[in-house]
Amino acid sequence: MRFVIIAAGLLLASPASAADPIQGEWIVQGGGSKVRMGVCPGDASLLCGVVSWLPAAETNDLDSKNPNAALKGRRILGSQTVMGFKQSSPGKWAGGKLYDPETGKTYSGKISMNPDGTLKVQGCVMMICEAETWKRD
Secondary structure, three states, X not given: OOOOOOOOOOOXXXXXXXXXXXXXXXXXXXXXXXXXXXXXXXXXXXXXXXXXXXXXXXXXXXXXXXXXXXXXXXXXXXXXXXXXXXXXXXXXXEEEEEXXXXXXXXXXXXXXXXXXXXXXEEEEEOOEEEEEEEEEO
C-alpha cells in the first residue's frame, strides 16, 4: 500500500504555536507536491495542512476520487489534507487524519520532527502503517 499525502497547512500562526518546528512549507517524499503546515482554521491548538504546490500539469487536477460527492469537483491545490492533529510534545503531533487525494482514502496519523530536521508523516489503517519523510522547502 503506497500512500502519498499531498498535504499542506493553513497557517495563521498564533503566538503559542509559532515556535513549533513543524509549521512551515514541506516538500513531500518524491517531490510531487508541497504542503504548508500550520494551525487549523477555527482552532489554533490543532495542526492542519493544505496542498500549497503541485507541478504545473497538475494545478487544475480535481479531487475526483474523494468519497464525498460534494468534494469531487474541488481542486486538489489548496485543499486541506492534514486535519486535526494535537500536539503531544514539541515537534510531535498525533490523533489527526491524513487524506490522500490519489486514492480518496483517509488515514489515522502521526507527525514528528526527525533529528535531522526532516518530517516523519505516518499514516495507518487498522494496524498497518506506512511513513514518508518530508523535507523543508
